[in-house]
Amino acid sequence: MVLKLDLDGTVHHVTILARRPHLVLSVDGRQHVVESLDEAGDGSRALTLDGGPVAFARAGSADGVIVRLGGRSFALYRRDAAADASAAGGANVVRAPMPGTVIVVHKRVGDSVQRGETIVTIESMKLQMKLDAPRDGEIAEIAAREGEGFDKDTVLARLVAPAEG
């Protein structure tokens, strides 16, 4: 079984290599030996990992786990079957970095833009933000409509290089 866990947007792989006499796991190809796992009733836990103690706390649901270690919290999500949501497009698309509403569409299809020019102004939870052209080019598509809402990562505009257009 390969367990896929998403930590801060990167999917990591945890695999069982051996169970006895000690548990041997691989994390992204790096091997680790777990000698013991001690679970106290109050939520605190301790591992003996690679010969040293690791104290941590943990809470979670079927979808994911929060691990608190060294004064920090890490949220991890299962990605066993999930497809990677971050689609292709790269420098040719203007994507919403947050969910929100379109306030102003500054450009029209066919307009030439230079890198850094504002294409759309959006707003979310009282915060306004300008989305700029990621490169020089021509506007091939504007998906943003003033007053309309959108989800995080929605493509609001597409660019093409002037030669392509």
Next chain:
Amino acid sequence: MMAPDDNPPFRKVLIANRGEIACRVIRTLREMGIASVAIHHPVEARARHVREADQAIEISGETPVAAHLDIAQIIAAARAVGADAIHPGYGFLSENARFARAVAEAGLTFIGPDADTIALMGDKISARQFAADHGVPVAPSVMPTQDLAEFTRQATAIGFPLLIKAAAGGGGKGMSIVRSAEELEGAARLAASEAQRYFDDGRVYAEVFVERPRHIEVQVFGDGKGGAIHLFERECSVQRRFQKIIEEAPAANLPADLRDEICASAVRLAAASNYRNAGTVEYILGADGRFFFLEMNTRLQVEHPVTEMITGLDLVRLQIEIAAGRDLPFAQDAVTANGHAIECRICAEDPERDFLPETGTILHLEAPQAAYLRFENALDRGQRVTADFDPMLAKLVAHGPDRAVATDRAIAALHELALLGVKTNIDYLARVLGHPAFAAGELHTGFVVQHKAALAAAEPDDATRDKVLIAAALGLRDFRDLVLGVPEPHASIGHWRN
């Protein structure tokens, strides 16, 4: 705390709000033996405030926010359920003079100041003038104007740096700092257009900008007959994007005579305006000890719990009693402050990406509990956190005998608070509280920007990341079943052992 009320001043109160503040108001209403009514847009039908209220009524609107701002509909709802008063909470209609007037005209009691007071204090210019007329210090400034050339001339005469603000503003909208004459006109133009867009009022004004100011505010209560008291001050200097994230009471390292002076000035303002109900007078305080009136909030504030924790009073109860025409139940000298309290605003946002809002579904919530903690929230597992409302999800408030203990308790509670499914500022808040400058009380409104590098989360190294991944993996039951040697076919069918 005050004793339960044998003779409640109202029978039924409608809460024109949602979320944690609605739940907070419901709690006090219940203690007082008053029935509570929640309002909700259809998408909020299963929200906590709806479940906790004695009664709920649906309001419609193109968006949930539009529904919560629909004055006619809310008043009709209150009448339909036979409520005799409306509590507006904070935000939404809480400082809307038209709403307060409409509530009164409908024969209902508005649990807050009267409409004229809200209107007076809601306009920054009239509020400033009123404050100045009553001996409350205001910063040197240019009066609001739409004549930008005249504005530039007058502003330049005051000297730099200047802060440009919208006359009808709030929440940092239409605000900018100008450090030279060259920047002034452009900044004023931008502020005016932003003000026009947000507040339908393009007037801007400029005032002396106090470098590294502290934000100090005083909780006041007035009886509406000229009597007013204060419940000490709060410090709300730690802000991001002009919005508070950590508040505390009392303010850190504030000399006693300065505290007395600030509180007395707030009481003077409240008394002069025949202020009724709860209000907060906000000030900026410079390093030289000079303080200036900023504005007056004519409502209960988000951060009221820190005042409740140090005074032992229930501010919502006080609001209700005063709204019913009762006198202030105690005199100024009966109010005492005990220890220190710190509130952290838990927000759905990513501190590593300039605090951009985050959305998601709450998959898991585990909050610490202790007598010295309050976790004010209306969160449920499975609840969608959408971009419809403010990003604040909950408030964690810790009390201690002194500031150091309150801070340690707040940090420990933040570390214990587990919320899965939406990115939050929980760890960030713990880093702020743990910063040496916070411990030393070296606070000002630029704290977050000044300490940006130190407050950033360090990228975990491979060794730490692997420990986290292993700890997480061993917490997932099907994976652990495999580890513990449960035969594969059984393990793969799921959680059969429990």
